[in-house]
Amino acid sequence: MAKRAFQDGPGPSQRQLRVGELVRRTLSDVLMRGDVHDADLSGMSITVSEVRVSPDLKVATAYVTPLGGKGQDQVVKLLARNASELRKLVAKNVQLKFAPELRFRVDETFDRLDETRRLFDQDNVRRDLDDE
Template sequence: MAKNKFHDGPGPSQRQLRVGELIRRTLSEVLARGDVHDPELNRLSITVGEVRVSPDLKVATVYALPLGGQGQDEAVSLLARNKAELRRMVAKKLALKFAPDLRFRLDETFDRMDDTRRMFSQDAVRRDLDE
């Protein structure tokens, strides 16, 4: 069977999930309190939806979105610009052997949910579901 680039293993381990959630909570708290020394970043209200951690726990991909969805690219670039400070804060808060490298991506979960709702509201789809 051919490997799928999205599902090429058994999925994340419990440790990966636990560390990802701890990083997510820590970043959410730091961003909500405005602890970063960047006034441009602190003026934004950013939601951290998910953090996926690599199997070796050395890379954490952070999926974030500014509240209201405005200025998405700016928010991701501001997070990336402050990566070192955010990484230090995560390392200080969590007792990990190595602080993971943080990579920031736009959280598109809400867009996908809207697309799914739109699809389910189409007459042809509703008709098929009702049968």
Template structure:
């Protein structure tokens, strides 16, 4: 059976990547300028690290992290509360046929990097890594 290019396992298309990056920049600008009329949201400094667009470009998932990594639940709650206003701001700044539905998730990339560093710092892991170098 032939597999479509959008089947599971294939990566995002160039269009998805381009639209995701445009939405990321637009969201970052809107949040930095404080264009949203929510004092709680404007009090937080939120980094938008990545936006992934669905193949049909109707859903955009933004991976965000508040400055310093704290207040994660408050940040997600504030973003979800202002989702419609953020969507309007994105559609105003971009020229897409449809304004994508925005979803917000915490970016856990830095947490995973910290866990990886901790693993590599463990004595038994360092010992195993050094043993592998000696055998070559």
């Protein structure tokens, strides 16, 4: 029976969570110190909010946001352009059998949080919540 690419269970395993957090911390440190040899990237402040790792630990998807939230697509392109160097830096600092392939996505949780707050501020929603 072939292994599935994604888990069918309730969520990521403890190992996936642990590796994801190690990769997140390492990426954050590397970006903060400016270890990447790209002038466009080294001048930016980037938050790595989460890293999700595939069950086989071979792919790590990092959710990132630039400081201030402007230029999100540019940041993802710059990180993707430097993915191989970032992968080497992660491999150097995280003790894994294989360094995961790095993928980058814009973290949209802050946008969703703002939308949720906006919804809760509506009069009809507030009235429904107060009735309970």
